Amino acid sequence: MSEKLSQSPETSSEIIDTSVETAKNAERLQDAAEKSQEVDKSTVEQLRHDIKEKAISGKEVTVGEKHESGGSSSGVTKQLKSQSYQKTLQHIRTQLSKPQRAFSKVIHQPAVEKMSAIGAQTAARPSGILGGATFALLGSLALLIVSKRLGFSYNYLAFFGLFLGGFAVGLILELLFRLVRPNRAKNAK
Numbered sequence: 523m524s525e526k527l528s529q530s531p532e533t534s535s536e537i538i539d540t541s542v543e544t545a546k547n548a549e550r551l552q553d554a555a556e557k558s559q560e561v562d563k564s565t566v567e568q569l570r571h572d573i574k575e576k577a578i579s580g581k582e583v584t585v586g587e588k589h590e591s592g593g594s595s596s597g598v599t600k601q602l603k604s605q606s607y608q609k610t611l612q613h614i615r616t617q618l619s620k621p622q623r624a625f626s627k628v629i630h631q632p633a634v635e636k637m638s639a640i641g642a643q644t645a646a647r648p649s650g651i652l653g654g655a656t657f658a659l660l661g662s663l664a665l666l667i668v669s670k671r672l673g674f675s676y677n678y679l680a681f682f683g684l685f686l687g688g689f690a691v692g693l694i695l696e697l698l699f700r701l702v703r704p705n706r707a708k709n710a711k
Contacts, residue, residue, distance in 0.1 A: 539558065597697055611626070614626075615627075636706060641650050647692070647693060647696065649691070649692040649693060649696035650689040650690075650692040650693045650696070651689065652692055653688040653689055653690075653691045653692020653693070653695065654684075654685040654686065654688040654689035655685070655686075655688065656688055656692075657684045657685065657687055657688020657689075657691065658682075658684045658685040658688055661680070661681075661684035661687075661688070662681050662684060664679065665677075665680050665684075
């Protein structure tokens, strides 16, 4: 069995001279680079001139102007945020059951959301509410039992007093807990 090597472009031993083409390409690239440097230099100078004309020193701008100009540069308006929020709510509600969907519509009313936001920013701490509810329940139960045994009438204002006292105790316990055991996120850094 004899095998013959066929002559194909891949196996030919002919050497192609590309030095002429390479020299032409190098010249063309060199010319393009020189032209782009000239354009870049003139563009940079023009930009510097424009910046000097339009620049305002920090002393000339008041605090109110800085604050107002910062909000408009982002391009996001209240209307866009509201539309995005409503679309998100609609998408999520399609995945909820009918009772959950109805509850979501009630909870996400603007008035309810404002009250929730106000409550979140004030002293309505979960530890305070839990402490107040626990004290009010246990204290009212104990007061009711004692009032039935001793024969005096139950004072309904005691519930509110117990709730406020428990709220204060809950806040104090949360404060002590945070002082004794600082936030782990701060320690991790």
